[in-house]
Amino acid sequence: MGGGAMPEQGGGHGKKRKALDATINVVPAIDLLSCCISFLLFTAVWTQISRLQVQQLGSGAPQDAALQEAQKSLAITLAVGERGLLLVVGDATFEIPSLGRSPEGAVSQDLKSLAGRLKSVKGEHPDQVSIVVSAEDTVPYGDLVHVIDACLAAGLLQVSVTGV
Amino acid sequence: MAIVTPGKRPAKRFEASRILGGKMRRGRRSTNAELNVVPMVDMMTMLVIFLLQQFSATGEVLYMQKDIRLPDARHGQLIEPAPTVAISADQVVVTGQKVADVADLDRDAGYLDIPALEERLREERKKWDFIHQNDPTRKWDGLVTIQADQKVPFRIVKRVMYSCGVAGYFNLNFAALDVGSGAAAGQ
Numbered sequence: 001m002g003g004g005a006m007p008e009q010g011g012g013h014g015k016k017r018k019a020l021d022a023t024i025n026v027v028p029a030i031d032l033l034s035c036c037i038s039f040l041l042f043t044a045v046w047t048q049i050s051r052l053q054v055q056q057l058g059s060g061a062p063q064d065a066a067l068q069e070a071q072k073s074l075a076i077t078l079a080v081g082e083r084g085l086l087l088v089v090g091d092a093t094f095e096i097p098s099l100g101r102s103p104e105g106a107v108s109q110d111l112k113s114l115a116g117r118l119k120s121v122k123g124e125h126p127d128q129v130s131i132v133v134s135a136e137d138t139v140p141y142g143d144l145v146h147v148i149d150a151c152l153a154a155g156l157l158q159v160s161v162t163g164v
Numbered sequence: 165m166a167i168v169t170p171g172k173r174p175a176k177r178f179e180a181s182r183i184l185g186g187k188m189r190r191g192r193r194s195t196n197a198e199l200n201v202v203p204m205v206d207m208m209t210m211l212v213i214f215l216l217q218q219f220s221a222t223g224e225v226l227y228m229q230k231d232i233r234l235p236d237a238r239h240g241q242l243i244e245p246a247p248t249v250a251i252s253a254d255q256v257v258v259t260g261q262k263v264a265d266v267a268d269l270d271r272d273a274g275y276l277d278i279p280a281l282e283e284r285l286r287e288e289r290k291k292w293d294f295i296h297q298n299d300p301t302r303k304w305d306g307l308v309t310i311q312a313d314q315k316v317p318f319r320i321v322k323r324v325m326y327s328c329g330v331a332g333y334f335n336l337n338f339a340a341l342d343v344g345s346g347a348a349a350g351q
Contacts, residue, residue, distance in 0.1 A: 013242075026205055027301045033208040040215035049226045050240025050342035051309060056329050141251075142235035142314030144321070145340050152239040161336070163322045 019144055052148050057132060057162035074128055076121065076156070078114075079164065080147050081136040082107050085114055089121050109143055118154035130158035137163065166196045219250035226311060226339055235314040238289035244307060246337065247288040249281070249324055250310035256324065258284045269320055278327045308333035 079086040084098040094117055099108045121129065131151050137142050144161070151159050184284045197299040221242070225243045228234075229253040250257040263280040285308070308328050312321055325336060 006256035026201055029205060030201065030208065033205065033212055036212045037215065040212065040219060044215060045220040045224050046218070047228050047232065048220075048342040049228075049243055049339055050237055051243045051337035051339055052237055052240050054336050054338060056325050056334060058335055076308060118185070126347050135322075137317060139318040140314060141312040141316045141318065141321055141338075144318060145235040145314070145338055147238055148338065149239055149340070151238040161325070163318070 052145060052149060052152065052159070054133075055158065055160040057160040074125055075136060076128065076131045078131060078147065078151070079134045080109070080135075080143065081164070082138060085109060085147070087114070087117055087121070089125075106140065107143070109147065111146055114147065115150045115153060118150060118156065121140050122155045129156060130160065131156040132160045132162060134162050134164055167199060168196055195348055223340075226309065228330055232311060232313045234311065235316075236340045236343045237340035238342075240340055240342050240344075243309070243337070243339070246307040246309045247285060247333070248309045248327065248339075249285075249313055251310065251316050251320060251324060253313055253315065256281060256320075259288070266316070269323060273319065276323055276326045277330060278323055281324065281327040282331045283335055285328060304332070306332055306334040308335065308336045309336065309339055311339040326345055 074090055075088070076090075077088040079088070083096070085096040087094040087096065094111050096113045096117065099110050102108055133144070133147060133151065135147075148159050148161070165335060173318065225245050226248060229250060229252065231254070246269075247259055251266070254266055255262050256266065256269070258281060261284060263284050264278050269278065289304075292304070310321065310324060310328075312324075328334075328336060
């Protein structure tokens with residue numbers, strides 16, 4: 001039980017020696033650990049939910065002057081639809097077709113190509129932080145979140161969402 | 165932590181007594197058993213370390229609902245307390261109170277606003293104003309969290325977003341399951 005023994009020593013003829021074995025009382029440690037475990041179990045959060053912050057375009061919301069300037073300098077728009085993704089950077093247009101439909105009928109978007117394209121756009125325009133995501137009515141919420149996540153991964157942190 | 169067998173426990177001088185005829189004598193082996201608690205302490209320490217890693221100082225801001233499956237995201241931020249609009253496949257709920265049916269919203273697709281949702285969000289804003297009336301440094305941030313099932317179409321989310329904007333909630337947050345380390349690191 002948490003004991004520590006000292007090595008045997010020579011000498012000391014005839015003297016009555018004290019026991020050299022020392023025992024550490026671990027009962028208070030167990031009490032403390034039990035309390036800690038109970039508290040942490042009660043307050044534990046098992047599901048980690050995060051948030052993706054977006055702006056609603058054209059809602060009359062007050063916007064930062066810096067953000068408005070950034071949007072004026074270069075307009076990046078990403079249209080999400082059933083046929084795929086359409087990225088418009090200034091005058092250039094890049095089409096990323098969808099990968100087809102899953103057995104349930106849902107459209108699967110080519111998010112890898114989108115991530116690569118957004119990364120190259122960010123490399124060409126390192127100061128650009130804003131992007132407008134325009135989604136069709138049929139786009140599921142899951143796909144929209146994945147597209148916004150790809151934008152955030154590329155460093156385009158000011159995401160505005162609007163309908164088509 | 166010695167465990168002693170129940171029964172008579174006479175003093176040692178009685179145990180050796182000839183008068184008592186060795187009735188009190190016990191076996192030569194010690195009856196005291198030592199319980200080794202070191203593995204238990206090790207296990208408890210590991211448990212405490214694991215639970216401390218899971219610990220979240222903000223607590224459970226958003227509760228998972230069985231009819232809402234959230235999509236995954238890797239680059240989300242730490243979630244903050246805000247009114248929550250939950251959109252399942254059947255209904256729209258604001259902080260536990262149902263405000264609309266998704267089937268009804270699909271039926272009158274010509275409109276963008278959801279009056280019941282706007283009314284409920286205005287009530288939430290009144291509460292916020294009342295709580296922060298003596299705090300002039302705190303400005304209205306218009307934060308609202310939208311927690312929708314991953315299969316809910318954007319036409320429903322769009323109407324919810326529009327209603328949030330009309331009620332003064334411009335700062336929208338889409339809830340997602342964190343599969344990266346962004347939220348955990350408190351970005």
